[in-house]
Amino acid sequence: MKRSNRLVVLTDxxxxxxRKHIQLPYFVRLCDTTKSSISEDxxxxxxxxxSQGMGYLQRSTGAGxxxxxxxxxxxxxxxxxxxxxxxxLEDPSRxxxxxxxxxxxxxxxxxxxxxxxxxxxxxFSKMDIDVIVTVATxxxxxxxxxxxxxxxxxxxxxxxxxxxxxSSVSINYVSGSSRKIQTMVLPKRSLEEGANVCIxxxxxxxxxxxxxxxxxxxxxxxxxxxxxxxxxxxDEEEERxxxxxxxxxxxxxxxxxxxxxEIQAGNFVEDLTNFE
Amino acid sequence: MKRSNRLVVLTDxxxxxxRKHIQLPYFVRLCDTTKSSISEDxxxxxxxxxSQGMGYLQRSTGAGxxxxxxxxxxxxxxxxxxxxxxxxLEDPSRxxxxxxxxxxxxxxxxxxxxxxxxxxxxxFSKMDIDVIVTVATxxxxxxxxxxxxxxxxxxxxxxxxxxxxxSSVSINYVSGSSRKIQTMVLPKRSLEEGANVCIxxxxxxxxxxxxxxxxxxxxxxxxxxxxxxxxxxxDEEEERxxxxxxxxxxxxxxxxxxxxxEIQAGNFVEDLTNFE
Numbered sequence: 284m285k286r287s288n289r290l291v292v293l294t295d296x297x298x299x300x301x302r303k304h305i306q307l308p309y310f311v312r313l314c315d316t317t318k319s320s321i322s323e324d325x326x327x328x329x330x331x332x333x334s335q336g337m338g339y340l341q342r343s344t345g346a347g348x349x350x351x352x353x354x355x356x357x358x359x360x361x362x363x364x365x366x367x368x369x370x371x372l373e374d375p376s377r378x379x380x381x382x383x384x385x386x387x388x389x390x391x392x393x394x395x396x397x398x399x400x401x402x403x404x405x406x407f408s409k410m411d412i413d414v415i416v417t418v419a420t421x422x423x424x425x426x427x428x429x430x431x432x433x434x435x436x437x438x439x440x441x442x443x444x445x446x447x448x449x450s451s452v453s454i455n456y457v458s459g460s461s462r463k464i465q466t467m468v469l470p471k472r473s474l475e476e477g478a479n480v481c482i483x484x485x486x487x488x489x490x491x492x493x494x495x496x497x498x499x500x501x502x503x504x505x506x507x508x509x510x511x512x513x514x515x516x517x518d519e520e521e522e523r524x525x526x527x528x529x530x531x532x533x534x535x536x537x538x539x540x541x542x543x544x545e546i547q548a549g550n551f552v553e554d555l556t557n558f559e
Numbered sequence: 560m561k562r563s564n565r566l567v568v569l570t571d572x573x574x575x576x577x578r579k580h581i582q583l584p585y586f587v588r589l590c591d592t593t594k595s596s597i598s599e600d601x602x603x604x605x606x607x608x609x610s611q612g613m614g615y616l617q618r619s620t621g622a623g624x625x626x627x628x629x630x631x632x633x634x635x636x637x638x639x640x641x642x643x644x645x646x647x648l649e650d651p652s653r654x655x656x657x658x659x660x661x662x663x664x665x666x667x668x669x670x671x672x673x674x675x676x677x678x679x680x681x682x683f684s685k686m687d688i689d690v691i692v693t694v695a696t697x698x699x700x701x702x703x704x705x706x707x708x709x710x711x712x713x714x715x716x717x718x719x720x721x722x723x724x725x726s727s728v729s730i731n732y733v734s735g736s737s738r739k740i741q742t743m744v745l746p747k748r749s750l751e752e753g754a755n756v757c758i759x760x761x762x763x764x765x766x767x768x769x770x771x772x773x774x775x776x777x778x779x780x781x782x783x784x785x786x787x788x789x790x791x792x793x794d795e796e797e798e799r800x801x802x803x804x805x806x807x808x809x810x811x812x813x814x815x816x817x818x819x820x821e822i823q824a825g826n827f828v829e830d831l832t833n834f835e
Contacts, residue, residue, distance in 0.1 A: 290563055291566055294571060437669065
């Protein structure tokens with residue numbers, strides 16, 4: 284296989300298999316070439332990925348050494364995406380009765396969902412995460428998007444147990460905003476004890492649902508390493524009951540009477556700025 | 560930008576933007592090169608995509624001409640994936656009380672879900688599809704996977720209306736297997752009238768849920784162009800009420816007493832064979 288062909292094959296492979304450790308002999312066989320040629324190919328791909336702000340190839344040497352694609356978006360790419368998202372959400376026609384915000388069109392667009400996943404995965408890429416957990420329904424596409432970049436499975440908590448998932452563990456919790464008692468269940472065989480978990484959801488107000496998930500996960504002795512929410516609502520009346528989380532945007536000042544809304548960047552961006 | 564770098568950038572672009580029509584001047588600017596160089600790059604990428612059985616670049620000439628990546632898996636790749644899936648599902652430890660089958664581990668694996676999406680998208684790639692519709696919960700990741708390859712949005716029908724989705728249309732229908740009356744709702748602003756729809760779900764027995772979706776979609780004057788289900792259950796007692804659909808696998812002979820199960824290839828494979 285010629286270099287030009289190999290570059291296409293290898294680029295495809297890395298994009299389809301993020302964070303997967305591959306030993307060089309695998310690529311030598313795949314491309315029917317020498318180890319030194321593959322090594323040069325990897326240098327080229329690494330350089331392009333870096334210059335495009337789409338991550339890097341992590342090489343390791345010695346016995347069992349190899350290469351792994353880490354899909355870590357550049358801060359510039361992340362900021363740009365969040366800014367575009369912020370502008371799209373600031374459209375007043377999104378305001379629904381009760382001060383809610385219509386986001387189903389954005390959450391229904393696979394490309395947008397994939398980008399959201401990529402942004403979260405960039406943030407969490409250095410953490411030790413075994414599994415993404417979300418609760419049905421709207422968090423599901425986001426959870427899969429994050430999971431596809433971190434190369435870990437997804438587990439879905441539900442409001443009601445399903446016969447097709449076998450025996451399950453359930454908890455009752457108080458929803459933060461409605462103050463209603465709700466149930467959340469997780470199938471027993473879906474999660475190993477002591478797993479390192481990242482919680483993903485689309486929306487957080489007081490944080491009742493996220494707290495419910497944390498409590499449910501403690502039944503599995505899981506360690507919550509990270510929490511990511513697409514949008515948080517600025518709620519001055521309620522004290523937030525979840526401390527450490529990452530949000531992409533913050534919804535504030537939904538004014539039903541004047542039909543205006545304000546969307547700010549979430550703490551993802553603050554953290555980036557602090558880091559610089 | 561050198562050819563080797565351009566090949567990495569362009570391969571990434573096509574994989575992230577399937578079925579998106581791009582005019583060549585866009586790539587000329589992106590890569591700061593000439594039209595003839597880009598044209599040669601596209602020839603190389605097309606040839607590699609073809610030889611790997613991962614689709615092709617569709618070129619069009621004249622005013623507004625350009626290029627589009629069609630992610631159409633080869634029949635060999637499709638057959639191989641379905642065969643692997645069939646074997647994984649034939650594990651007797653998957654049998655649950657009531658003769659159901661535990662599939663949440665496979666549906667929780669983003670790579671498997673993505674492959675399922677790619678296989679369906681290969682089948683439906685010649686059809687005129689504007690939107691993927693599924694019903695919460697388990698069909699959701701599959702719907703997004705298909706949608707990401709067809710580059711169309713996803714709309715999710717639910718069992719209960721949500722305030723965050725605005726006004727909605729609802730229908731009642733009789734579930735095929737349980738004979739219970741169920742409700743299904745779709746937000747009004749989620750779907751344009753007369754849309755061409757592909758229905759995706761994880762499981763079909765008698766077909767009550769799919770029929771419910773078809774009825775709900777008829778309220779939007781939608782045209783159901785294709786129906787894809789991951790697994791269908793062979794049910795001799797019930798007559799299937801859905802006619803045209805594509806399944807990847809067929810579950811038959813779940814024997815609770817002897818703890819055995821038989822999984823066959825679905826009609827996706829039969830259709831492939833007939834086609835040859």
